[in-house]
Amino acid sequence: MKYLFGAEGEAALAALARARALLAFDFDGTLAPIVALPDNARVSLPVAQRLQRLAQRLPVAIISGRRVEDIRARVQFEPHYLIGSHGAEDPQRGVGAELGPTLDGVRGRLTQATAALHALGVLIEDKRESIALHYRLARDRQAALEAIERLLADLGSDVRVFGGKMVANVVPAGAADKADAMLDLAARAGVETALFVGDDLNDEPVFERAPPHWLTVRVGREGPPSHARYFVCSVKEVPLLLDHLLAAMPAGARDAAE
Ligand SMILES: [Mg+2]
Incomplete structure (x- = not known):
């Protein structure tokens, strides 16, 4: 990964802003800082205003692990596309809902273990197309993670379990992931990049499967190795990324957006 705010990365951002x-x-x-309680996460007004201006010229999408209705209430602007549950929930296509019952086996296990998980400080979030078990608030995160792993062991091949930042996620094995969602959106939006x-x-999955001419950026340099081409240091640098895009927009479009 290269730092985005070098000559090469900034040129790539400028080219992108002028392309379809x-x-x-x-x-x-990424757009909102990670907070102790997921319910407190919001896009700040300065970030929302930048995104709104960009959305006047280019299609903007948010692809999150959250439910679509949950994201909508937190972004403070109108994106063209909202995709939830890690790619599985796409209201414009009506995709996702039929996959929910695949997770009923997990729900059964969770019902039996709810009290024990709550006692460990695990937050259970059922998003219909996916389930998240957050352990950020656990006093002993290692113990919480081990309990989650025991609970999610041997679930069978029709569900997929993957980790994240202080969270374990469960999705139907056949559900679209973020890469599927991105490739589909790019085709629907008729974009060139x-x-x-x-x-x-x-x-x-997006970083890994993105066509070579796409611009992929990871927020944060630390952590597991990434297939993203570029990184920014933290969520605090995301407004700067948006500013580069706005500054590089063709003059007419930029004026219209201001
Ligand atoms: Mg994230």
Whole structure:
């Protein structure tokens, strides 16, 4: 990964702003800082205003692990596309809902273990097309993670379990991931290129499967190795990324957006 704010990365951002491009972003840890309680996460007004201006010229998408209705209430602007549950929930296509019952086996186990998980400080979030078990608030995160792993062991091949930042996620094995969602959106939007910015393990499929001419950016340099081409140091540098795009927009479009 290269630092985005070097000559090469800035040139790539400028070229993207002038192209017919899809601008896609993860939510938590990318557009909104990660907070102790997931319910407190919001896009700040300065970030929302930048995104709104970009959305006047280019299609903007948010692809999150959250439910679509949950994201909508937190972004403070109108994106063209909202995709939830790591790619599995796409209201414009009606995709996702039929996959929910695949997770009923997991729900059964969770019902039996709810009290024990709550006692460990694990937050259970059922998003219909996916289930998240958050352990950020656990007093002993290692003990919480081990309990989650025991609970999710041997679930069979019709569900997929993957980690993230202080979270374990369960999705139906046949559900679209973020890469499926991005490739589908790019085709639907009729774009020639795309930007994708994300910070976590569920963003890696996009980084890995993005066509070589797409611009992929991971928020954060530390952590597991990433297939993203570029990185920014933290969520605090995301507004700067948006400013580069706005500054490079063709003059007419930029004036119209201001
Ligand atoms: Mg994230």
